[in-house]
Amino acid sequence: MFSTHFIVHSISSRKLRVLEKNIKILFSDRRKYNFFIKHSKYKGHAVELTKESIKEKVNIIVACGGDGTINEVARNVVFSSIIFGIVPMGSGNGLARYLNIPNNILEALKIIKEKSIKKIDVGKINDDYFFCNTGVSFDAFFMRNYNYYNQRGIIGYVRAFLVSLFDFRYLETKIDGEGLNQTSKPFLLLISNTNLLGYNISISPNASIFDGKLDLIVVEKMSWLNFFLFLIMTFFRYYPKINKVKRSKINYVTLHSQDKNFIYQIDGDFVEKKTNKLVVSVLQKGLSVIVPC
Numbered sequence: 229m230f231s232t233h234f235i236v237h238s239i240s241s242r243k244l245r246v247l248e249k250n251i252k253i254l255f256s257d258r259r260k261y262n263f264f265i266k267h268s269k270y271k272g273h274a275v276e277l278t279k280e281s282i283k284e285k286v287n288i289i290v291a292c293g294g295d296g297t298i299n300e301v302a303r304n305v306v307f308s309s310i311i312f313g314i315v316p317m318g319s320g321n322g323l324a325r326y327l328n329i330p331n332n333i334l335e336a337l338k339i340i341k342e343k344s345i346k347k348i349d350v351g352k353i354n355d356d357y358f359f360c361n362t363g364v365s366f367d368a369f370f371m372r373n374y375n376y377y378n379q380r381g382i383i384g385y386v387r388a389f390l391v392s393l394f395d396f397r398y399l400e401t402k403i404d405g406e407g408l409n410q411t412s413k414p415f416l417l418l419i420s421n422t423n424l425l426g427y428n429i430s431i432s433p434n435a436s437i438f439d440g441k442l443d444l445i446v447v448e449k450m451s452w453l454n455f456f457l458f459l460i461m462t463f464f465r466y467y468p469k470i471n472k473v474k475r476s477k478i479n480y481v482t483l484h485s486q487d488k489n490f491i492y493q494i495d496g497d498f499v500e501k502k503t504n505k506l507v508v509s510v511l512q513k514g515l516s517v518i519v520p521c
Contacts, residue, residue: 230288232261232340233281235301237268237293238317243333247292247315250334254341268293274300287311288518290340294318295360299495303357306350306514313340313518319380320496322360326422326437327519344521348437350514351421353506356494359515361425361432362508363418364483364492365447369396371493398449402484408444408476415455416447419481419508431462432475440512441477448472480509 234251238244248265255261266281268274274291278301281289290313291301298314302323305312315336316324327348329336351358373395374388398413420432420443435443447458450472458470483490483506491500 230261230343231284231286232263232288232290232313233277233284233286234263234265234290234292234315235268235274235277235281235297236265237274237297240317243317246333247317247337250337254337268297268300271296272300275304278304282308282310288313288340288343290315290518292317295320295322295496298323299357299359299497302359302515306357306511311343311345311516311518315340322422322424322495326360326424327517329520339520340518342518342521344519345516346438346519347513348515348517349421349440349442350511351419351442351508352511353419353492353494353508354501354503356499357511358421358494359437360422360495361418361420362492362494363416364401364485364490364506365399365414365417366392366396367416367418368491368493368498371496372491372498374496375498400486403444403446403481404484405481406476406478408478408481412446413449414446415449416445417483418445419443419478420445421510429462430465433465434475434477439477440510441479442481442508442510444476444478444481446474448474478510480507482507 255263266277268277274297278289288311289301291298292315295318302312314324314329316329316331353362370388370392373391377387379387400413402411418431420435422437423430423433423435432443432445485504488504489500490503490506
């Protein structure tokens with residue numbers, strides 16, 4: 229009998245009721261299923277609950293929430309025997325979307341019940357893990373503003389984007405590793421494990437969570453006209469070769485900053501640390517995840 233813990237964070241009481249009701253229906257046979265529901269109430273709480281479940285020797289931990297909750301749970305079960313499941317309940321749902329896990333709570337729970345498991349690659353940046361992407365340029369400024377204004381949905385994305393256009397500053401960054409040795413002031417420096425950003429936008433179309441590689445995308449400083457053309461082409465998923473856009477498949481890369489503080493984002497969470505060096509690498513097949521059959 230598998231022991232399953234559901235770690236839940238939802239700002240919607242309606243979604244929470246639907247989730248708990250369907251868990252109790254689908255996993256009602258106590259001869260087959262031993263489940264427990266834990267509620268995450270603040271940032272970082274899901275980490276504590278996950279560590280608690282690990283000590284309780286659980287078999288499956290299911291993160292029920294947005295990208296933040298999913299990341300908090302998943303990064304604590306990398307390279308462990310624990311199977312990781314996802315019930316997406318946020319606005320972006322980047323990893324769930326990539327793995328074709330539906331936003332419908334009941335359908336996502338049915339996938340958990342079927343227990344079809346795949347091993348996926350995991351990105352590592354210094355001592356942290358990422359599952360979708362990490363970036364050290366415009367996207368870091370964007371996520372700082374998005375989290376600051378705390379306005380979810382497409383309106384929040386547009387507001388954060390416009391504010392970031394005005395407060396973004398180019399930082400000299402040295403990129404070193406696997407045939408890469410360059411210094412530039414990029415507008416965008418994104419390292420992707422999947423080919424999707426929020427709201428189904430894709431800047432790294434060839435990235436795959438199963439290929440044992442990370443995709444490095446460097447967008448150099450360009451004119452406003454070329455910048456908006458790049459955005460339009462990205463929106464429509466048209467990727468012609470552009471001199472200012474460089475793409476590479478990598479196993480690892482080291483980033484050096486001219487500043488003493490590095491600002492970056494990890495799967496949508498803004499991070500600022502006192503360091504001028506970031507080491508990014510891929511951990512092949514580092515996480516066992518329940519996916520659709």
